[in-house]
Structures are given as structure tokens and as C-alpha cells.
């Protein structure tokens with residue numbers, strides 16, 4: 343159920359609307375599904391595309407308009423993908439940027455791309471931590487002088 347954008351939401355002042363989000367999400371995932379690198383990962387995992395697209399519209403509405411429509415755990419969803427790697431994020435972000443630039447006014451595209459980059463970085467860090475790959479400095483206790 344759409345809710346009004348928060349007046350201080352990052353997308354509100356650049357004119358992002360639910361219609362714009364719908365168009366961006368649907369165009370983007372149509373491209374993702376045809377992409378030879380990342381398409382197979384999505385096609386193997388997602389059975390119900392209309393439900394996935396509805397969820398992603400709610401996600402971008404929450405991120406850019408602060409409507410609180412998305413309730414989910416993206417970190418968990420991605421940490422559970424066994425083969426996901428930095429090259430997939432690069433391709434995802436390149437496709438997302440190209441789609442945002444081609445479908446949205448430039449101020450709005452910038453907000454989408456900025457948020458996608460930040461979320462992509464935090465998802466990749468989360469995945470690395472989940473796999474025990476991130477370097478965490480060792481901590482020593484009881485030796486302070």
C-alpha cells in the first residue's frame with residue numbers, strides 16, 4: 343500500500359515518484375534477466391517475478407522516499423547466495439546506473455545511483471564478514487598501560 347513520501351526523503355526534493363520507481367525497477371530487471379553474467383543467478387533463484395518486482399519497488403520506495411514500505415533483510419538474502427562475487431556487483435551497478443540515467447531526470451538518477459553504490463558496498467562487506475573473509479584487526483584485552 344503506497345504511503346506518502348517523507349518530506350525530508352532524499353528522493354522527495356528531486357521529484358522521485360512511485361511511478362518513476364516502478365518504471366526503473368521493471369526496466370532494470372528486464373535487462374538483468376537478459377544479462378549473461380548476472381541473469382542466470384536471478385533466473386535460478388526467483389520463481390515469482392511479479393512478487394520480486396513488487397518487493398523491489400517497495401525497497402526503492404523505502405530508500406528514496408522513506409515510505410517504510412519494504413520490510414525485509416537484504417543482507418541475509420545476499421549472504422545466502424553461494425556464488426555471488428564482486429564482479430556481479432560491478433555488473434549490477436553498471437546496469438542500474440545505465441538504466442537510471444536513461445529513464446530518470448538526472449537529479450533523480452543521481453539519488454538512485456548514489457544509494458545503490460552505498461548499499462552495494464555495505465552488502466559486499468556483509469557478505470565478506472559472513473564468509474569470514476573480511477580482515478578484522480585482532481583485539482587484545484588486559485594489556486593497557
Ligand code: HEM
Nearest residue numbers: 380383384387401414415416419426430431434458461462
Ligand atoms: C546494490 C546492489 C543490490 C541491491 C540494492 C539489491 C537489492 C536486493 C533486495 C532489496 C532484494 C530483496 C531481499 C528480500 O527482502 O528478500 C534482493 C534480492 C536478491 N538479489 Fe539483490 N541487490 C543488489 C545486488 C545483487 C547482485 C549483484 C546479485 C547477484 C548477481 C543479486 C541477486 C539477488 C537475488 C538472486 C535475490 C533474490 C534472493 C531470494 O529471494 O532468494 N543482488 N536484492
